Amino acid sequence: MSDSLGIAVLGAGRMGGDHVRRIDRLVGGAHVAAVADTDPARASAAVAAVRGAGAFTDPVAAMDAPGVGAVLVASPGPDHEAALLAAFERGLPVLCEKPMTPDAEGALRVMAAEERAGRRLLQVGFMRRYDREYLRLKELLDGGGLGRALLLHCVHRNVSSPPGFTSAMMINSSVSHEIDAARWLLGQEITAVTVVRPGVSSGAPEGLQDPQLVVFETDGGAVVDVEVFVNCGFGYQVRCEAVCERGSARIGEDHAVLVTSGTTAAREVPRDYLTRFEDAYDREVRAWVDATRAGTVTGPSAWDGYAMAVAAEAGVRALDEGRRVAVPRAERPRFYDGA
Incomplete structure (x- = not known):
């Protein structure tokens, strides 16, 4: 493995465990060198079938393990900032699952630390930018054949919400992907957020405002609406339709298997995000590994992580206060020009 990129995976939960499997079995040019999790049993289980990988409870110890040349952060969001700062101090490239940080102030600190490091080290895990359907939609919009994009209609549905999931998390966790996807697809920044509260579903846990309709305005004049429904009960659905001056394009309708049995035919609905x-x-991690081995950083930057965080914070305020909230934004550092 002398020329293979050794990766420390921080977090061995569902997402982290899936990345351990992905790196170990699917991604060429890389291997899992260490896994860290606050639960020692979970860390040990994650590396049980991975030759040569160490298990740790301390993320910094995992970064300092022999052979580590990069870090994949899949721990809970509140742990991200400390992990990123430690990785930057060591000059280690990082792929960090969203959110980069739970709040905009933390995101500003991460950007400042990366700039002090003198080069880009961080890619934020907005994986929809690597989805084939989203890439095709981006290609259509950038091509200009449909004219200027006027509206994006988005749907984000989950079977059920995990314990402790809050109304605010529907925006700063679930809708965070739509925030980044909208910015990326349109090439525009979000300037204001309004949240409409429909009647609460009988399937929602007590106290959870589910579903919600989140409406974003952009500096290019587009409007983005997101239906977020995290206890729909039947499956995981993500859809997006761009309505433009001379046509429209929709993705997410056919991402399923058609099952025919007897006299009926039905499409299977994915059960979760890891399936959909x-x-x-796979494409995201392969691209990150290839770029890291080449000494470069591509994909969503810390600036994108900040833009998501500040828009999500405005969205939570809009939900809490029942009004349209403008999105404040710091000036984009020149360090991130072209990122």
């Missing part, structure tokens, strides 16, 4: 976006995660 499996290929996108």
